[in-house]
Amino acid sequence: MSNxxxxxxxxxxxxxxxxxxGMVLHGGxxxxxxxxxxxxxxxxxxxxxxxxxxxxxxxxxxxDSIGVGEDGPTHQPIEHLTSxxxxxxxxxxxxxxxxxxxxxxxxALLNKxxxxxxxxxxxxxxxxxxxxxxxxxxxKGGYILHDSEKxxxxxxxxxxxxxxxxxxxxxxxxxxxxxxxxxxxxxERFDQQTKAYKEKVLGKGIRRLAVEASYDDWWIKxxxxxxxxxxxxxxxxxxxxxxxxKHYGFDKENLIKVIDSLL
Numbered sequence: 461m462s463n464x465x466x467x468x469x470x471x472x473x474x475x476x477x478x479x480x481x482g483m484v485l486h487g488g489x490x491x492x493x494x495x496x497x498x499x500x501x502x503x504x505x506x507x508x509x510x511x512x513x514x515x516x517x518x519x520x521x522x523x524d525s526i527g528v529g530e531d532g533p534t535h536q537p538i539e540h541l542t543s544x545x546x547x548x549x550x551x552x553x554x555x556x557x558x559x560x561x562x563x564x565x566x567x568a569l570l571n572k573x574x575x576x577x578x579x580x581x582x583x584x585x586x587x588x589x590x591x592x593x594x595x596x597x598x599x600k601g602g603y604i605l606h607d608s609e610k611x612x613x614x615x616x617x618x619x620x621x622x623x624x625x626x627x628x629x630x631x632x633x634x635x636x637x638x639x640x641x642x643x644x645x646x647x648e649r650f651d652q653q654t655k656a657y658k659e660k661v662l663g664k665g666i667r668r669l670a671v672e673a674s675y676d677d678w679w680i681k682x683x684x685x686x687x688x689x690x691x692x693x694x695x696x697x698x699x700x701x702x703x704x705x706k707h708y709g710f711d712k713e714n715l716i717k718v719i720d721s722l723l
């Protein structure tokens with residue numbers, strides 16, 4: 461323990477998560493547990509029990525993608541976001557910058573019934589510009605971060621560290637391309653919104669593209685059979701994070717090609 465604020469568990473992810481659940485059940489404190497996202501595998505049963513027992517624990521998972529870099533595939537999460545999002549009663553947030561991180565932390569603190577997982581990157585991320593309405597809509601789990609002046613011909617859904625590259629790609633294509641970018645930090649929250657709000661954000665009869673450095677099947681329910689996903693369907697490699705992002709197609713140049721092919 462250090463200054464009474466932190467407990468050092470060592471390489472004991474399951475024990476750490478179970479102890480946090482117990483502390484929440486006891487009451488009097490609002491604890492959170494933190495580790496690399498790939499080590500969720502060691503803690504999985506305690507996370508599942510938190511959801512099953514409706515324990516409002518908070519789980520912070522960092523190093524959330526191939527952006528981890530040279531540590532290689534043992535430390536690069538692929539299927540873990542899908543595992544978390546598929547757990548009933550668990551809210552999973554993957555923010556793209558400090559503003560979304562603050563909203564996700566507030567949501568975790570205010571959640572009195574269910575556990576919350578907040579997924580963070582290793583690398584630093586660029587802050588995104590928003591108006592007040594966009595800031596308010598973050599808590600809905602998904603919102604329009606960038607929109608075209610005319611009706612969009614393509615809707616791009618993204619989260620976390622990939623969203624910045626998506627915005628860069630769209631801005632490079634120029635305003636003559638009618639593209640909407642949707643940030644969806646929490647799919648569970650978005651799914652709970654009204655049909656009218658979801659249609660307002662995703663549109664109707666518009667082709668969709670999802671971009672996230674995680675297992676790609678998850679996004680099919682949002683993009684549909686006519687849509688496309690830039691995601692991960694295999695384990696990563698050991699290399700600098702920026703090299704891996706380019707190798708797997710998450711760099712601005714490849715995203716521009718993919719977007720152009722869908723317009």
